[in-house]
Amino acid sequence: MKIICAQNELASNLSLVSRAVPSRPTHPVLANVLLTADVETQQVQLTAFDLSVGIRTSFEAQVEEAGAITLPAKLLNDIVSKLPEGEIIIDDKGVATGQESSEKSASATLTSTSGQYYQVRGMDASDYPELPAITSGQSINLPAEALIEGLRGTLFAASSDETKQILTGVHVKILKDSLEFASTDGHRLAVVETELPEKTSQENAEEENETEEFEVTIPARALRELERMVAALKEPKSLTLNFDQSQIIFEIGQQSLTSRKLEGQYPNYRQLLPRQFANHVTVERKKLLSALERIAILADQKNHIVKCTFDNDAQEVYLSVDAADVGSGRESMSAQISSDEPREIAFNVRYLMDGLKVFNTSEIQILLNKANMPVVLTPLGELKMTYLVMPVQLR
Amino acid sequence: MKIICAQNELASNLSLVSRAVPSRPTHPVLANVLLTADVETQQVQLTAFDLSVGIRTSFEAQVEEAGAITLPAKLLNDIVSKLPEGEIIIDDKGVATGQESSEKSASATLTSTSGQYYQVRGMDASDYPELPAITSGQSINLPAEALIEGLRGTLFAASSDETKQILTGVHVKILKDSLEFASTDGHRLAVVETELPEKTSQENAEEENETEEFEVTIPARALRELERMVAALKEPKSLTLNFDQSQIIFEIGQQSLTSRKLEGQYPNYRQLLPRQFANHVTVERKKLLSALERIAILADQKNHIVKCTFDNDAQEVYLSVDAADVGSGRESMSAQISSDEPREIAFNVRYLMDGLKVFNTSEIQILLNKANMPVVLTPLGELKMTYLVMPVQLR
Numbered sequence: 001m002k003i004i005c006a007q008n009e010l011a012s013n014l015s016l017v018s019r020a021v022p023s024r025p026t027h028p029v030l031a032n033v034l035l036t037a038d039v040e041t042q043q044v045q046l047t048a049f050d051l052s053v054g055i056r057t058s059f060e061a062q063v064e065e066a067g068a069i070t071l072p073a074k075l076l077n078d079i080v081s082k083l084p085e086g087e088i089i090i091d092d093k094g095v096a097t098g099q100e101s102s103e104k105s106a107s108a109t110l111t112s113t114s115g116q117y118y119q120v121r122g123m124d125a126s127d128y129p130e131l132p133a134i135t136s137g138q139s140i141n142l143p144a145e146a147l148i149e150g151l152r153g154t155l156f157a158a159s160s161d162e163t164k165q166i167l168t169g170v171h172v173k174i175l176k177d178s179l180e181f182a183s184t185d186g187h188r189l190a191v192v193e194t195e196l197p198e199k200t201s202q203e204n205a206e207e208e209n210e211t212e213e214f215e216v217t218i219p220a221r222a223l224r225e226l227e228r229m230v231a232a233l234k235e236p237k238s239l240t241l242n243f244d245q246s247q248i249i250f251e252i253g254q255q256s257l258t259s260r261k262l263e264g265q266y267p268n269y270r271q272l273l274p275r276q277f278a279n280h281v282t283v284e285r286k287k288l289l290s291a292l293e294r295i296a297i298l299a300d301q302k303n304h305i306v307k308c309t310f311d312n313d314a315q316e317v318y319l320s321v322d323a324a325d326v327g328s329g330r331e332s333m334s335a336q337i338s339s340d341e342p343r344e345i346a347f348n349v350r351y352l353m354d355g356l357k358v359f360n361t362s363e364i365q366i367l368l369n370k371a372n373m374p375v376v377l378t379p380l381g382e383l384k385m386t387y388l389v390m391p392v393q394l395r
Numbered sequence: 396m397k398i399i400c401a402q403n404e405l406a407s408n409l410s411l412v413s414r415a416v417p418s419r420p421t422h423p424v425l426a427n428v429l430l431t432a433d434v435e436t437q438q439v440q441l442t443a444f445d446l447s448v449g450i451r452t453s454f455e456a457q458v459e460e461a462g463a464i465t466l467p468a469k470l471l472n473d474i475v476s477k478l479p480e481g482e483i484i485i486d487d488k489g490v491a492t493g494q495e496s497s498e499k500s501a502s503a504t505l506t507s508t509s510g511q512y513y514q515v516r517g518m519d520a521s522d523y524p525e526l527p528a529i530t531s532g533q534s535i536n537l538p539a540e541a542l543i544e545g546l547r548g549t550l551f552a553a554s555s556d557e558t559k560q561i562l563t564g565v566h567v568k569i570l571k572d573s574l575e576f577a578s579t580d581g582h583r584l585a586v587v588e589t590e591l592p593e594k595t596s597q598e599n600a601e602e603e604n605e606t607e608e609f610e611v612t613i614p615a616r617a618l619r620e621l622e623r624m625v626a627a628l629k630e631p632k633s634l635t636l637n638f639d640q641s642q643i644i645f646e647i648g649q650q651s652l653t654s655r656k657l658e659g660q661y662p663n664y665r666q667l668l669p670r671q672f673a674n675h676v677t678v679e680r681k682k683l684l685s686a687l688e689r690i691a692i693l694a695d696q697k698n699h700i701v702k703c704t705f706d707n708d709a710q711e712v713y714l715s716v717d718a719a720d721v722g723s724g725r726e727s728m729s730a731q732i733s734s735d736e737p738r739e740i741a742f743n744v745r746y747l748m749d750g751l752k753v754f755n756t757s758e759i760q761i762l763l764n765k766a767n768m769p770v771v772l773t774p775l776g777e778l779k780m781t782y783l784v785m786p787v788q789l790r
Contacts, residue, residue, distance in 0.1 A: 121722050298513070
């Protein structure tokens with residue numbers, strides 16, 4: 001393999017795929033990145049894969065000799081990112097020191113135009129695992145914007161407890177002209193509905209005759225990487241989602257992200273959402289969030305529990321915490337409250353804050369029934385998001 | 396105690412003194428900050444002290460009732476920094492919940508103008524240790540600029556190994572019309588000489604009849620806090636250094652920093668500096684630093700050792716590392732080399748980088764004799780700094 005490429009191209013693509021390099025690889029070769037150079041297309045492809053999530057990217061280069069090699073991802077990334085701008089030549093033949101036969105050990109030299117010469121030990125490309133491919137399965141175009149909106153509103157509520165399996169993912173339903181994202185960790189549930197622009201659904205209909213409705217649960221870890229990849233693009237484009245029984249692949253331009261699907265039946269979350277609410281509260285989002293952030297300082301000293309009182313007479317919301325050994329706090333703010341009597345209800349303050357942070361409207365609505373029944377928060381605006389939080393019992 | 400003060404004043408002063416609050420206090424009261432309010436001066440004083448370094452600051456407030464209390468530094472800092480701008484009332488009487496007698500437990504309420512009410516448990520001010528005071532001793536005015544220059548050029552080379560006692564400090568010599576700062580950890584030595592402006596030395600001469608020359612070794616930890624305090628000031632002013640047998644106090648406007656002195660004889664570092672050098676190298680600082688930063692990626696895999704070759708024929712400097720299992724690297728750059736023959740010498744790459752980072756000139760000089768003798772680096776410019784590094788032996 002011999003390629004000549006631009007330092008900034010190589011650096012940015014290395015940094016992109018490095019996200020899929022495991023920090024504690026189960027096999028040494030997984031700490032490496034796979035470089036593949038093709039003479040015909042004059043493209044270099046980089047691949048990283050932790051056996052669950054894989055990232056692949058391609059970029060243009062002057063490929064003088066085709067080939068493939070794996071090189072230590074962190075070391076390569078560190079060196080390349082610090083090299084001066086300009087051309088870099090990567091060559092896996094003719095290692096200069098020549099002290100030992102290069103037959104067994106794969107290594108490559110990096111030469112930069114202004115006096116830098118590095119040699120890096122790698123491993124044979126044949127040792128690198130294949131990225132799962134999808135030969136037959138379903139495929140759909142998604143507008144990047146709808147995806148970003150859905151992920152932003154749900155990723156935070158997925159469970160981070162690996163034993164909760166299906167709950168560590170985000171459930172995505174692809175409907176005829178909308179997408180629905182849902183996540184829950186058992187204590188709260190976030191649901192975002194985003195409309196698909198007409199053009200997209202028409203395109204799909206043309207291409208695939210009739211768009212089928214389908215659903216899939218995707219590991220939050222993979223989606224966080226996807227979110228990062230899409231956010232790094234200069235202009236949000238559409239992306240393609242391909243999947244079969246066990247795998248999904250997102251394709252965005254020259255980049256792709258592979259992940260296994262989460263298996264199992266996702267909970268029927270719609271049935272958790274109450275149909276009716278006896279009490280409605282409208283309050284300024286930023287004011288409520290700031291107050292929660294202050295009161296959280298004390299609540300975090302005591303089970304994270306904050307007590308909320310909705311006073312319909314005074315049209316005021318009160319937040320309070322009593323952390324006996326440390327101190328106590330009380331916040332008040334005006335609100336529009338339509339309720340039959342003052343309502344007291346307690347929450348994990350972190351759950352409330354998480355939701356309020358991703359709502360991007362100036363006002364939000366809090367919908368509640370009794371103190372032991374689920375509460376729903378929604379932004380008052382264009383974003384169609386429903387955030388259900390289970391209250392905690394005050395002793 | 397009852398005071399009314401501005402949220403931003405209280406927040407910035409709390410954040411300043413919090414630097415002296417120990418993260419693992421040996422006594423509970425040391426996790427607190429001492430607030431003292433004076434009616435006559437209408438000033439609030441904040442003090443934090445870890446029994447070695449103390450920081451004190453004062454600011455204007457409306458003091459309605461004098462008094463003193465200690466409150467948990469981190470909690471108070473967290474709450475106050477998040478309160479909305481405006482007035483804050485701090486009161487240590489009439490705690491609202493009134494569930495228990497307030498005789499035994501000290502606590503204070505914080506009330507903010509827009510609906511915030513916090514009560515924080517503290518401890519009695521009488522439990523707080525006294526900051527060491529200096530009744531008789533020496534005193535000198537120092538221009539902030541000279542101090543910053545001296546600290547920047549030496550703090551990095553002080554030892555971070557607490558068992559090395561006197562070497563964990565910076566040695567400051569106050570001479571008639573200059574200051575000299577020195578630090579060494581046994582492997583390298585940094586010396587900065589800064590001139591005192593004439594005005595200052597005259598002032599001192601007038602005030603104290605004749606300025607005495609003296610020297611003192613100050614813990615690097617205290618000086619790092621001092622550097623931060625001075626850097627945070629809008630315009631660098633002069634500061635006063637007071638000290639006696641065991642303590643030093645820096646005073647800058649409304650703020651002061653107290654520290655114990657380091658006891659013992661500081662090494663006679665002047666005698667370590669070679670008088671003559673057989674080889675002189677002049678090289679671009681940034682080029683050399685960038686090359687070292689790249690080569691360090693490999694050197695850090697193998698004892699941090701980099702080999703430097705100064706080739707007088709080619710007028711080139713070569714840096715190289717051979718980390719057998721990982722790879723190897725070689726950097727070259729042009730330099731002006733006056734030497735009798737090519738010289739090879741090896742260093743800890745981190746030591747070279749540390750020095751080059753604080754030099755602020757575009758060119759530097761490297762002065763050396765034989766490969767096992769100390770090497771001196773100096774910036775080519777106004778800063779009078781000498782950085783001696785011991786080479787390492789190549790096997």
